[in-house]
Amino acid sequence: MLISGKVSGLTEGLHGFHVHEYGNIRGSCKSTGGHFNPFNTDHGAHDAKVRHVGDFKQMEADADGVADYYYTDQQATLMDGKANIIGRGLVLHAGEDDLGLGGDAGSLANGNAGARVACCVIGIDQAPAEDSTRKSRKSREMQWGDKVDLGVTWSTKVRAMKEDIEGALKMRLGKLEPTYK
Ligand SMILES: [Cu+2]
Ligand SMILES: [Zn+2]
Numbered sequence: 001m002l003i004s005g006k007v008s009g010l011t012e013g014l015h016g017f018h019v020h021e022y023g024n025i026r027g028s029c030k031s032t033g034g035h036f037n038p039f040n041t042d043h044g045a046h047d048a049k050v051r052h053v054g055d056f057k058q059m060e061a062d063a064d065g066v067a068d069y070y071y072t073d074q075q076a077t078l079m080d081g082k083a084n085i086i087g088r089g090l091v092l093h094a095g096e097d098d099l100g101l102g103g104d105a106g107s108l109a110n111g112n113a114g115a116r117v118a119c120c121v122i123g124i125d126q127a128p129a130e131d132s133t134r135k136s137r138k139s140r141e142m143q144w145g146d147k148v149d150l151g152v153t154w155s156t157k158v159r160a161m162k163e164d165i166e167g168a169l170k171m172r173l174g175k176l177e178p179t180y181k
Contacts (some may be wrong), residue, residue, distance in 0.1 A: 001077060003056065004070040004160065007118075011060035015068075016097030016113025019054030019076060020089040023123065029116035032089030034109065038082040042108045043101040048118065053083045055111075057095050085122050092118040 008088035035043060036054030044051035046058075053075045059067040076085045095114030098107050106112045 001073045002071070003073060007059060007061070007067045007069065008065060010059050010065045010067055010117075011094070012063050014096040015059045015061065015067070015117075016093035016095065016111050017056045017059050018052070018091055018092045018093075018097075018110075018113075019122070020119075021054075021084045023089050023121035024088045025089065025119050025121060027088075029091055029119035032091055032116075032119055036076075036085060036088050043111050048073070048099070050100070052074070053085070054088070059092065086124060088122050090120050090122055091116050092099060104150065111165070119158045135142075 009047075019036040020034065021036050022031060022033040024031040024033075033064050035052040037052040039053065041050050041052060044055055046055050048055075056073055056076070057069075057071040059069050062069040077083050080084055093113035093115065094117045095112070097111035097113040099111055100107055102112050
């Protein structure tokens with residue numbers, strides 16, 4: 001799955017970025033629970049052998065607070081199976097993720113990435129307007145070449161697009177406004 005987007009308004013540096021267990025942002029981003037971890041493993045880097053399905057690559061913001069994000073994840077999917085992330089939460093953190101190497105219990109659970117500065121629910125929406133050829137499609141079943149809009153909450157918009165026969169998906173993040181704790 002390809003995940004790309006530009007996020008602004010961040011502090012300079014690395015920010016933990018994960019899929020969390022629940023697609024629930026009532027009250028605060030805390031309602032999303034812990035990291036999405038369907039295989040019951042320890043937390044780790046996105047490219048580590050041991051990681052949560054929800055452990056995406058960190059975002060890195062420049063001096064202007066802008067993170068340009070482009071990342072291909074090898075575990076999370078929008079296809080059927082335990083690693084399907086539809087209906088889960090997406091959370092961006094205030095701090096750097098220690099990738100499970102911090103040597104304490106928090107590190108193995110969540111990477112000690114600190115406060116949750118932005119979150120959204122990964123859901124299904126109608127096809128984006130620019131996709132005129134698929135606009136009229138009414139079936140909810142995902143088919144080859146379909147575009148699927150993923151979750152919209154507050155100022156956050158996430159979109160996914162099925163790209164090839166192996167189910168690679170492109171997910172675009174709109175501007176995440178880190179005003180929520
Ligand atoms: Cu997280
Ligand atoms: Zn994790």
